[in-house]
Each structure stands twice: as C-alpha cells, then as structure tokens.
Amino acid sequence: MMIVNFSVISTRLIEYEWGSLLIALGIGLVKIIGLILAYLLVKGLGNRILSQTFTNYQSKKNVSPGRAKTLESLTKNVFGYALLFILIVTVLQVFNYDVTALIAGAGIIGLAVGFGAQGLVSDVVTGFFILLEKQIDVGDYITTGEFSGICESVGLRQTKIRGFDGTLHFVPNREITSMSNHSRGNMRALIDIGISYDDDIDQATKVLQEACDKAAANNHQIIDGPNVIGVQQLGSSDVVLRIIAQTENMAQWSVERELRKSLKEALEENGIEIPFPHQVYLEKKEA
Amino acid sequence: MMIVNFSVISTRLIEYEWGSLLIALGIGLVKIIGLILAYLLVKGLGNRILSQTFTNYQSKKNVSPGRAKTLESLTKNVFGYALLFILIVTVLQVFNYDVTALIAGAGIIGLAVGFGAQGLVSDVVTGFFILLEKQIDVGDYITTGEFSGICESVGLRQTKIRGFDGTLHFVPNREITSMSNHSRGNMRALIDIGISYDDDIDQATKVLQEACDKAAANNHQIIDGPNVIGVQQLGSSDVVLRIIAQTENMAQWSVERELRKSLKEALEENGIEIPFPHQVYLEKKEA
Amino acid sequence: MMIVNFSVISTRLIEYEWGSLLIALGIGLVKIIGLILAYLLVKGLGNRILSQTFTNYQSKKNVSPGRAKTLESLTKNVFGYALLFILIVTVLQVFNYDVTALIAGAGIIGLAVGFGAQGLVSDVVTGFFILLEKQIDVGDYITTGEFSGICESVGLRQTKIRGFDGTLHFVPNREITSMSNHSRGNMRALIDIGISYDDDIDQATKVLQEACDKAAANNHQIIDGPNVIGVQQLGSSDVVLRIIAQTENMAQWSVERELRKSLKEALEENGIEIPFPHQVYLEKKEA
Amino acid sequence: MMIVNFSVISTRLIEYEWGSLLIALGIGLVKIIGLILAYLLVKGLGNRILSQTFTNYQSKKNVSPGRAKTLESLTKNVFGYALLFILIVTVLQVFNYDVTALIAGAGIIGLAVGFGAQGLVSDVVTGFFILLEKQIDVGDYITTGEFSGICESVGLRQTKIRGFDGTLHFVPNREITSMSNHSRGNMRALIDIGISYDDDIDQATKVLQEACDKAAANNHQIIDGPNVIGVQQLGSSDVVLRIIAQTENMAQWSVERELRKSLKEALEENGIEIPFPHQVYLEKKEA
Amino acid sequence: MMIVNFSVISTRLIEYEWGSLLIALGIGLVKIIGLILAYLLVKGLGNRILSQTFTNYQSKKNVSPGRAKTLESLTKNVFGYALLFILIVTVLQVFNYDVTALIAGAGIIGLAVGFGAQGLVSDVVTGFFILLEKQIDVGDYITTGEFSGICESVGLRQTKIRGFDGTLHFVPNREITSMSNHSRGNMRALIDIGISYDDDIDQATKVLQEACDKAAANNHQIIDGPNVIGVQQLGSSDVVLRIIAQTENMAQWSVERELRKSLKEALEENGIEIPFPHQVYLEKKEA
C-alpha cells in the first residue's frame, strides 16, 4: 500500500520538531540581540577612540581642521562598513543560511572588480598618507613624475597640479611615489659664466665677486652669497666660472635673471670677454 | 536468499520519507518566498536610494542630465546583477543542490576570463570616475600619454580624442592615469628672443616692453602682460630675453605668433640685432 | 572462531541496502531529467535572446551582417560551453562521484594553461569590442603602437595591417590598447616655410597667401584654407611662417607636396629668399 | 582487570565488518570498471573527433601534412594526459584514499614549477596558433621585436630566424607578439633625391620621370611606377623630390640601387645639381 | 491534532540541555582563562626577549638610542597585534561562532586593501632594514634612482633628501632598491686636460705634475696625489692627459676647481697650449 499514513506524519509533527525549534529560535534571538549589542558597543567605542585620536593629531601636528576632518571621516567609514559586513554575515549564520555561498559570490565579484579597481584603492591609501604627513600643501610648487607646477588641491583620489603654462594636470595619488617639493626652504641660484682662455682667472673672479656683492646688497631676497666658487670646467672655447647664491623660496629665478644681467655688464665694463665658440683652421690645398 | 523483500521496502517507503519531505518542502517554499520578498525589498530600496543620490548629485554638482543618467544606469545595473546572483545561489541551496560545484565552475571560468578582461573592468571603473568628477568635458583640449587633441566623447570604456592633424585617437580609459587638461583657465604665452652681446640689455628691454604694451592694447585676448622678465640665458651667440603674457584659453598660440612678429619688427626699427650663430676663427698654417 | 558468518551477511544484504538504493536511483533519475530539461530550457531561451539582441544591434548600428554574425556566434558558443560544463558537473554530483577532484584537476590544468593562454583570452575580449564598436573598418589607415598602415582584416584574435612599404603586420588584438584611426574625417596639411630676417614679414605673408588662394582654387581636395597663420618661430637663420589647410581624407600628403612647390616658386618670383643656414665669422690671429 | 577480552573482540570481528566490506569492495570494483570503460570510450571518441577535425583542416586550409601532423599530435597528447589524470584521481577516490593530499601536493609543486615554466606554456600556446594560422612560412623574411631575417624553422617552442649577417636568432614564440612579414605581396621602392634651390622643379621632375620610365622598361621586377610624386621636403640646402615604385617581393633593394644610379646620372647629364650642404658666411672683425 | 504539546517540550527542556550546557560553559571558561594566561605569558616573554635583543643590538652596533627605539617599538607592535588577532579568533571559536566567516570577511577586505597597500608594507619592510643596517645616516650625501642630495631624515615609510638646489625630495623606502652613499670614505678628484698634438707629452706631464705637487702641499684636504697618470685619449684636436687625486669626503669638488685653475695657469706659464677644436680646410672651386 503506497498510501501515505498521514496520522503517523501528524503525530511526528506534533511530537518532534516544535520544541527544539522554539528553543533554537530562542537561542537564535538571544544570539542576535547579543551580536547587535556587541556591534553597537564596538562601533561606539571605536568611533570615540577614532575621534579622540584625530583631535589629538590635529592639535599636535598643527593640521587644518578640514584636513583632519577628511581623515577622520574616511577612517570612520571604513571601520563602519567592515563592522556592518561582519554583523550581517554573523546574523545570517545564526539562521543557518550557508553564508559561504554568499561570501564566495561576493568574493568572486569582489576579486573581479578588485583587479580592475586596484588602482582606486591604491589611490586612497596613498592619498591618506599624503594628507596625514603633510608632504604637500595647497600652493606648494611640486614635481612628480613628468608633471611640475603649483598644487591646487590634494584629495583622497587625486592631486591637481597647475602647470606654469596654465594647464591643469590631474595626477592619481598612486602615481605620486617619489615626489619633489620645491617649497620647503631656501633655494639655490646657480650661474655658469664663461671667460676667455686669454683672460686672467683671478681678475675675472674679483670682478664677478664685486658685482655679486653689489647685487646682494641691493636685493633682500638673496639670503647667502652670491659667491664665485671657482673654475667649474675647462670648456672647449672658454673657462667656465660658477657662481652660487641662496635665495628666498621661489625667488631663485628672478635672482638668477638679475645676476646674469649684472655679471655680463660687470665683465664688459672690465674688458673681460665672454667668448663665442672658437675653432682653429688649417688650410690645405687639394691634392 | 538474495530476492529483495519488496514488502519491507514499501513499508519503509510509507513509514519514513514522506512526512519529513513534505515538511522540508513546506519550509523550503517559505524560505524561497522569504528570499524573493527580501530580494524585492532590497532591490526596490536600493534603487530608490540610488535614484535619490544621483538626483542630488546632478543638482549639486551642476552636471548635465545625460551624464548623470549614464552613471545612475551603470550603478543600478551592477547592483541588480549582484543581487540576482545572490538570489539564485541561495534559492538553489534551499533545494540542497550543492552550489559549490556551480560556484567553482563559475569561478574558474570567471577567473580565466577575468585575467583577460581585467582591462575591461579597469576601463569602466576609471570611466566611472572621469564621468563623476568632470575631469574632462567634451570639447576640452587634453593630453594623456602620447595623445593630444580635442576630446570628442567620454564613454564608460574609452575616450575619443581628435588630434589637431585630424586623426581620431581611441584611448581606453584605463590608459588615462595622469591627464592634462589645457582648457581649465587662462594660458601662458612665452617668447624667448636673443639679442647681440654688443647691444645694451636695458635699451633692448625698453624697446621690447614698449612693443609688448602696444600689443596688449590692441589685443583683447591678452589678459595680463606681456612683460619682459629679464635675461633667461647667456647663450653661446646671444643674450636671451624672456617675455611672458597671460592670454585667454586657446588664444596662447595666436598671441605668441603676433608677439613674435611685433617684437622682431620693434628690434629691427631700433637697430638691435637678432644675431646669427657666431664662431671665432683662428687660422694656422699646416706644419 | 574466525569463520565469517555468511548467513548473517546475506541477511543484512537482503534487509537493508536495496530499498533505499532504489529510491535514491529514482530520485537521481528524476533529478537528472529535471536538470536536462532545465538545461534545454535555459539554452533555448538564452540563444533566442542572443539572436534577438544581435538582430537589433545590426539594424540599429548599421553593421554589416558578416560582422554581426561573428559576434553572435562567439557569444552563443561561450554561453553553450559554460552551460554544458555546469550540466556535466551537476549530473556527476547526483551520482555522488565527488566532483571536487574533477574540478580541482580541471582547475590546476586550467590555471596552468590559463597563465600561458592569458594573452589569447585577452585578444578575444579586445577583438570582441573592436568588432562591436566599429573602431576599425577594413581599409582604414590606422596606427597602433609602432605599426602604421591600411587595415586588411579585423579578426577575433588579431588584426592585419598592410604597411605602406608592402609589409604585412600581424598585431594581436590585446596589443591594440590605444589606437589612432586616420580615416575618420578631414585631415590637416601643414607647411612651415622659412624666410630671411631681412625680408618683410607682411609682404612675404601676402605673397604666400596669394599662392595659397590660387592653389585652393585649382584643387578640389582642399576643403578649407590654406591660410598663412603667422610667425611660428624666430629660427637661428630664418623667420618661420606656418601655413595650414583642411583637406579631404588621405589627400593631405599630395596637397602638402603641391603647396610646397607653389609656395617655393611664389617666393622665388617675388624675390623673397628661403635662406640657407647662417653663421657669423670673427677672425682672430693665433697668439 | 586490564586483560583484554579477546573473545569479545573476535566475536565483533566476525559479526560486523566483513559483510559490508565485501559489498563495498564489490561496488568499488564495479565503479572502477565503469570508470575505465568510460575513460576508454571518451578517449577513443575524442581521438576520432580530433583526427577528423585535423584532416578537414588540412584539406580545407591547404596546409602541408607535416604541419597538420604536429598540431594533431599536440592536441591528442594534451587531451590524453588530462583524461589520465582525472582517471587516476577518480580511481583513488573509490578506494577512499583522501586524494586532496595528493592533489594539494601536486598543486603546490605544479604551481611552483608553473610560475617558472609559465613562459614554456605561453610558448606552446603561441606556437600552436602560429602553426594553425600560417602567419609565418619557412623562407619568409620576417621582423619580430629586434630580430629580422629569413625564417629557418617554426616550432612549438621557438622560431629560428637567420639574420642577413649570417647569425642564427632563436626567438621563443611567446616573444612573437606583434610580427611583420615582409614576404606577403609586392614591396615598395622609395628614393628621396635632393636638387638645388636654383634649379627648376618642373624640369627636374621631367628629367627624373624620363629616367624612371627607362628603368621600368628595362627591369621586369618593377611592377608599377617608378613615379616622381612631388616635393617631399624644402630642406636646409636642397629641394627633396620623392620617387616611388612597386616591385616584386624581395626585389625592392636591387631596384632602389639601380634607380639611384640611373637618377644620379640623368640629373648629371641634364646639368641639374645634387647640392652639398650650404652655409651663408657673414664676416665680422673682432672688436 | 496539531496542538503543540508543551508539557513534553518543557520536560525535554528540563531533562536534557542545561547540564551539558553548564559543563560546556565551564570548559569554555577554563579554556578562555587558559588562553588569556597563555597570551599574557607569551606576550610578556616575547616583549622581554625583544627588549633584550635590541639593547644588545644597540650596544654592539653602536646605534643611536633613537634609532634602536624605533626598531624596538615597530617589532613589539607587530608582535602584539598578531598575538591579539590569534587570541580573539581562538576565543570566538570556543563559543562555537564559526570564525571562518569572520576570517573570510577579513581576508577579502584584507586582500582588497592589501593589493592597494602593498606599497605601504613594502616601504616599512625596506625602511626596517635601512634603519637596522645603517646604510644611510642623516647628513649623508646619497643618490637613489633619479634623486641626489643630503639625507634629512630616514623614517619607516619614507626618506627625505634635500637636493642641492634646495628642493626636498620625498622618496618612499620601497623605491630605494639600489642606493649610492657618497659619504663613506675618501673621494676621487679627476681632471682631464687636453694639450696640443704639437707639444711634447713628457714635458707637459712634468709641468702638470709639478703644479699638482704644489697644490697637494698647500691643501690639507688632498690625501693622495694628485698624479698625472698618462694619456687617456688621442682626441680629435688634442692629446688628453688625466690627473687623479684622493681627497677628503665632500672636498672633491673644491679640490677639482682649485686644480683646474692651477693646471691651466701652469701650462700657460710654460707655453703649452690647451687647443681649441681644429679643422683642416680643403678649398675647391665650384665646377
């Protein structure tokens, strides 16, 4: 007889399942409540610690409130999402849904996107440290890779640099590995000037040094020097003398331009030649 | 006796399986309905939130509706497919088909294709941010990598740049890491002009500055300057003076061309030489 | 007594195994039939949707039937193989063969080959998009990487480019990241011509412009210009004037050649010199 | 009492284990036989399909039997080893040896070697497609990467190229990504020849074209042209005219050499100068 | 009757769960206490060993306390966090929460961030070894990659280099693979000076060597030499003699400058020519 014996089934339904199910449900509820409490506790505590940390950081490192705000907000967001993810997964486990499928699915999608978005994460990590360690301030004159100019903004994802020709360069932070900041202290002005092999080096040095001293006296942007430091090169047509000065930041170019003019005029007045390229000719009749 | 005792089997068939099977089916159904309800709820909620977000974004950042539409549609698609994948996997689990095989199979194929299509995902992620942050507008004059020209379109996968010689460059977005936008503000016109070592620098500067002032008066595209900023170089045959101006965007080239003509003519009128390359000859008879 | 009690065994054989085995077989059969039905349903449905999609695509984007056919066939193949793989694995699972071994084996081989064949997959993915988005048509003059020439064929795996010297370049599609298509609109003809520093710029411009206008009148391949746009450079021996024109696609070179001849002759007729390199000599007796 | 009660043990030995063990063994045997049968069936079927495929391929694509043989043998080998690996693993599973250890061990070794041998697999995959698609024939003049010469052999792992200086280059197939085949059609002969700025362009063109026509009449290797196509460049000392011809494959160099001689002599006979570099001298007394 | 029989349930509640639960809890508590004790023990022991190690290291390698402190603090931090992570995971396991979900979640996030933050870890590892092995001291003149200058600080994440022009370079430690330290011993001063082909090499050598000896006597920064080591090159216009000296660190440039002046003057006094570029002229009348 293949007829199903429903009374047996109903008996079993009554006897077995519901008690332990209720208990399981009860335990589940307790677990969930425990989890949520733990979640709220950890989140509140974590946020308080983070707030405290960044307040300290701001006052200690003398950072602008805006910058500290950006860093705090990013840190709290990452912390919050990580916690939420763990909560969801744990709650689902309590209901015995096999979360491996969910995680595996999320993992595959995540990995696939991750490969592509790798650059994005790298941008944010690097950006975080640029903001944290104040390597770049808005208004600094910086060079990174092939781009040079005044920094217009530093963000989590990218840094904007205004080139001197007016172009706006968008540089993703991950590309800013090695970086040169030209706005962190005095700069050097350097001039190489050639005199004739026939002229006396000592006299030329004296003439140039006098012109340098006069320039230094008239220009408050010059901090140290300029000094003639000696013969830098025995060139093919001239003896090259090097002059070096310390100037205020961003004043190096105008100081160099001014010095070039003064030095050229000083040499001229003292009859010292800045020689054109020389060549010796040997004539030979065609055989 | 190896004859199978069918009565025993049928008895067992009747007694054991069907009750718990029915219950399992019932629980399964309930679970599936719950899952689908959850799916619909999450999807509806997610889509509403996304719509709201992009409406805000559009009004706040002053973005064209078309661009906002593209971003919204992409975000909703990704969200929808991820949700659907999770639903299917979870439903299959309810029926106790071991989904690991399915996921593993999908994983292997996915990984294999993923390696190859990595570039594609990377294109879309970068494209998303280019659209979101308005780094490039259609019509901008941009340089990225070795390509320069007017941007003709910005898509999720690639950006089209029309070179000045008429060539159409197709650049996948992932190649647009560092990017220079030449259409974001005034541009600089820069001219280096050489005068003779015999000419007086002060006089030449005066002549050039006068020509500059006249040019600035006649050309409304010049915003600031042009100014003679000083001696940029003591060249091998000439003293190089640098002139700099601020012009309207894209007017830098025509301003430079005009200035070159005016400055050359101004020097000529005042008898100041733009010198050809010089060389000193020393003759020597062959030994 | 170590003698095996066969009667006990046979009793157990009779009593226990066969009933549940039969049931398991029955359930297995039902499952397989269900799986195959599902497989056929999904495959048929999928293929119909794909066919429909590509028919729409072809009519909407104005694509040649051959190209649409290639794309449709590739998509259906990938879809079919993925489905088949899932079917086989799932059927094997029904018989309780542990498919992890099979999948792991396939996975290891797949990964090993995948590393090597990575380029192949990448070729096909890129090729798919080149066909889909019509970046290149057969007959276009394109440049990609270091190769330039007329495209002879676009395939899923590689693109063939016929260089202008007759060489046939085989470029795998994955190497076609950034690509320049020179056959998408009018091209620019550009000529830089140098005049003497002694000549009058205005007069030279007038002479050249007249020659340009005459050339434009006689050549229907010139669409816009040619125009003398100004002084491009103050060279070491000459003043460089730039002339620009818009021409029909692929006519830029012949227009440039023709213009060079006309402009040279126009300058000659008007006594304006195209100067050779200049140098100033200063003689000095050897000391 | 710690004395072991052997009678109890022996009783348990007799009663429990052997029956189900025998059954397990029986089922195991049946499974193995089934597996081997399936293995033989799949292998035979697979090999037959592969043989058929390559016979079709050979007749359809007009491939030499040797090349088709190489491809068929490679395909059958890979298919055979993959099948054997699956068989072994599955048979071991039947005996309940936990194959994960074996697979994990094989996997670790495989991955370690795989990283190193990645290049090898890549070579074979690329080699397979080079053979399949006939990109290179033995005797072709090809360029790949920095190597140029006549192809001496195409193998699964590497291609041998005989450079024109006699060197034998061994190029692993994976290095052959982009490849240029110079033996697939007619080649171009190209000559740039400079005439004086004082000479008449029209007359020079006429003289050169006549010499070209004479050369074409005498040389059957010239297929089209040679034609003087116009002024390619206004050089610093000469006006450069370009001559282009179509020649038989590999005849481009001898045609170019012949043309150079004829054109030089033609210009000479008609008193048209091929100018040496020019320079204008301006003398100036040293101040 | 579908009414649930609560009395049965309550009976089961009373009879079964609580005893073993209590035991489980007890065992759990014992385990946790054991774990925490083990954790404290291992942590204390580990920290003591680390402190001891770094005290030894500092005294033995003569390292500044600040540097040793940085290394010790980093090592203890990493050790502490690793231990804490293991404790948390193990404690959770005791309560039977399935930690795989937690670890998998952490793993996916970790991997995703890890890809992006890979550079960060690499920086710290390299920084650790730079500090440990004293490759760079603050104040050293170093060159790494394209950056050269005086090291201003060495940190765990980056090294700051002050370029000679005043720029501050930020170099992430991972970029410091190969590094050149110019402050580790005496340096070489090297001068190549050309004399005329007509002058006697032996006499010139004698004159130069005498000048060198005089310079060495007057300059205490010269440690060895300078010596004329012979004919370095038969140049196109001069015979090049090489002079080499050993100087104190960082004195090489001033010594070189001083030597250039002395040697030039010594040759002049002895009538030995430093020749300008030579060229032989062959005049030919135009045919």
Place this chain on the structure above:
Amino acid sequence: MMIVNFSVISTRLIEYEWGSLLIALGIGLVKIIGLILAYLLVKGLGNRILSQTFTNYQSKKNVSPGRAKTLESLTKNVFGYALLFILIVTVLQVFNYDVTALIAGAGIIGLAVGFGAQGLVSDVVTGFFILLEKQIDVGDYITTGEFSGICESVGLRQTKIRGFDGTLHFVPNREITSMSNHSRGNMRALIDIGISYDDDIDQATKVLQEACDKAAANNHQIIDGPNVIGVQQLGSSDVVLRIIAQTENMAQWSVERELRKSLKEALEENGIEIPFPHQVYLEKKEA
C-alpha cells in the same frame, strides 16, 4: 558524589577500545606496506623509462654523454622528490594525523619562498631546454640581451660568457629569452665605401670589383664574392657603394679589414677620390 568511578572506567577500557584499534592498526600496516610497494614499483619503473628515454635521445640527437647525463640526473631527481613527498603525506594520513596542517604549513612557506625563488625555477626550466635543444655549445660566439662573447659554460642555472675584452659575464638562464648564435654557418662581410659625385660610378664599380676578385683569389676564408652590389646611398658628400662577401665563420672581421685596405688602395691607384665632407660657402657682407 563527585568521586570518579574508576571501576566503571576500567570496565569501559577493557570492553570497547582495543579490538577495533588492533584492526585499525592491522589495516594501517597493510595500507603502508601497499603504499611502499607501490612507491618502489613506480619509482623503479619511472627511472627505467627515464634512463631508456635519455639513452635514445643521446644516440639519436648526437649529444655528448656529459650533457645527456646532466639532463637524466635532473629529471630523475625531480621525479624522485615528487614521489617521496606524496609517499610521506599518504603514510601520515593513514595514521590519521591531519596532514592539512602540514601541507598548509609547507604551502605557506613554499609560496613565500616560491615568490622569491621564482627566478631560480625559471632558470632551471630554461636551462633544461637550452641543454636539450643544443641552442648553445661551449665555444659558440653568442649575443643575449646586452652581453656578447664566447660561451664558456652552459649550466642548469646560468650561462657564462667571456666578453671579447676579457670580462666574464654571468647570465642567469631565465634572462636568455631571445638569443643570437653567431657560430652557426657562414657569415657576411659588408663594406660601404664612398666615392666622389664627380667620379664615374661604372668605372669605380669596375675598379672595386677587380680588387674584390683579387682578394677572393688570395684568401681561402672567403666563400662567396666579394661583389659590388650597387649604389646604397646618395650621401650628402659622397656616392656610397656597397660590397658584400660570404666568409667562413668568425673570419668576417679579418676579411673586412683586408678588403678595406685593398679597396682603398685600388681606388687610390685609379685616381678615384674617397671624398671628405663637403660644404658650399656663400659669403655675405654684414649689413
């Protein structure tokens, strides 16, 4: 009463464990013996097959016994270690030690080292094929990457190349991707010689060809040619003729040197000029 009832325990000790333990041990022993037998069988068989294969290979490919020995020994070693690893893991599994820990540990260490030692494995794989396919013999003149010279030894890990200046280059085999062997056949001697534009090309060709024929008659190292193949270039000051010859391997340089001398002398004797660089001078008085 919390006192433990030992009699109950001892009773349970006696009754339950030992029987099944003994059986398990017995089965374990049988399994281990079976495994070791299988191991010995497979190893013996494998080694025999490998020996046979390499003996065949040696006689067929005409390889030196030393080289064949190296390959055989490497292959047997790898085979042996892989087998041993599998044996150990399987034996441990029989004793129910969970080998996953062991494998996981080995895997992590292996992976960590593997990343670092990746180059090592790659060296050996490439070295294996270089030995197998006789691409390089000791004494060959080869070029690989930036290194050129005579091969001194080919090993599994690296190849030693003696540069022509006496330097010994150590090149890891993995760096030998593309490789050029200059000792595999006759080499080409190539000389480009320039004659004056005023000289007759036909006569110069005749003179040069006669000198070539005389050289070929006197030098048995010349296998084919030398032949004057025509005008290679219309240079700025000379007409360049190209001469090509086939020589014995490694004789190309001495043949080229000899030919240069003979050809220069032949032209001299026949009054044909090898011209110096030419330049046309146009004098102009300074305005």
Place this chain on the structure above:
Amino acid sequence: MMIVNFSVISTRLIEYEWGSLLIALGIGLVKIIGLILAYLLVKGLGNRILSQTFTNYQSKKNVSPGRAKTLESLTKNVFGYALLFILIVTVLQVFNYDVTALIAGAGIIGLAVGFGAQGLVSDVVTGFFILLEKQIDVGDYITTGEFSGICESVGLRQTKIRGFDGTLHFVPNREITSMSNHSRGNMRALIDIGISYDDDIDQATKVLQEACDKAAANNHQIIDGPNVIGVQQLGSSDVVLRIIAQTENMAQWSVERELRKSLKEALEENGIEIPFPHQVYLEKKEA
C-alpha cells in the same frame, strides 16, 4: 517545572565524561611525546647531514671557512624554523584546538607581509647562490646594472660595491641578475688610431708594430701582443688602424695609456700624420 534537576546533572557528570577524557589525555600525552621525540630526531639528523655536506663542500670547492659558515648557518636556521612551525601546529591539533584559524590568520598576515617582503626573500635566495657558486669574491672588479666598482662585501641581503670615485653602492642581491666580473682572467687593451688618407697603410702598420714590439719588451704586464690587426674603419677624415694586446688583469688601462703615448710618438717620428677633421669648401658667390 523549569527548575533544573542538578542531581541528574551531577549523576551524568560522574558517569560519563572523565573516563574517556583521561584516555584522551593519555593518548594525547603519548602523541606529544612521540612528536617531540620525532622532532628532536629529525632535527639532530638534519643538522648532522647539513654540517657534513658543508664540510665536504668547503674542502672540495676550496671555499673560505667564513663563507661556508654563513651558508651552513642560514640552511640550519631555515630548517630549524620550518620544523618548529610544524611541531607547534601538530601539538595544537592534538589538543583539538582548530588550528585552521591559527593557520589562516598566520596565512593572511604572512601573505600581506609576503607581498611586501617578497624582495627580501628574493635577496636571500640570490645571495645564497652568489655565495655558493663564488661568482663574486671580495676585491673583484664587477659591473652589475648601472653600478661598477670593487666589491667590498657579499652578504645574504646585499652586496657593497666601491665605485672608482669613492662612492659606496649598496645593491640588493635580487638586482644582481646578470653580472659581469672583470677580475677573472687576462684583459684586452684596445687602441684605435687614425692616420691620414695620404699616408701609406703598410708603412704606418710597420711603424706602429715596431713601437708595439718595443712596448711589449719593456712591460711585463703585457702578456700577448700588442699587434696591429688592420684597417678597422675608413673614417670621414682618417684611416683607422686597430691595435690589440692581452694584459694582466687590471693592467689594461695603464697599458693602454702607455701605448697611446708610444704610438703617437712613433708616428710623429716617422712623419705620419694623425689627421684633424677634414672638410672640403666650395665657394659660391651669393646670387
């Protein structure tokens, strides 16, 4: 009644747990003792084998004791740590702590650090082989990548090279892929000297060879030659003759310097000219 029945619990506590727990503990203890014994045995044996191996290696390969000591110590350390890791994991397993958590945790941290420290492992592996195969000895003159100089030390992590200018280069071993050792045998001295086109090649060769022979007689550092090997180049102004010699290691530069002086003087004495650059002038009056 929800009151817990403690007597039932206590009864169960007494009856069930402790017996099997004791047995489990006993078995555990036995297992641990066995494991530790196995550990000590394997470690002792392994260390003895390693010591023996390195003693053999040292005596056979003639390696300095210090170098052998470094290698032995590294090998024993790696072996020891690997063994310890396996011991700890296995002991923990005996106590049924689920070690997967521990391993997974260690794995994630390990992988994260491993990515960053990859370079470190690579350094040590390469360093091991450099020490083992004696590619570099302290005092050798080597070139690797862009660094050249005398090797000051070879370590496991990095190699220190003292550049000839006094700079100390720190090169991580992983950067030493291809390496050139200039201290492994005699070196070549090579001089190219140009004579006039008007001079007789045979006579010049005779004069130079005589000077060479005289130099060889006076300098014991010359091992073979120097010999004039012929006409290396027909230069634009001179006929270049090449002289080659074999010298003792590191003597190549002083021999070259000495030869340059002798050869120049020999040519001078015999009236053979070392020509300056030549140029032919064609004068033309300006039209």
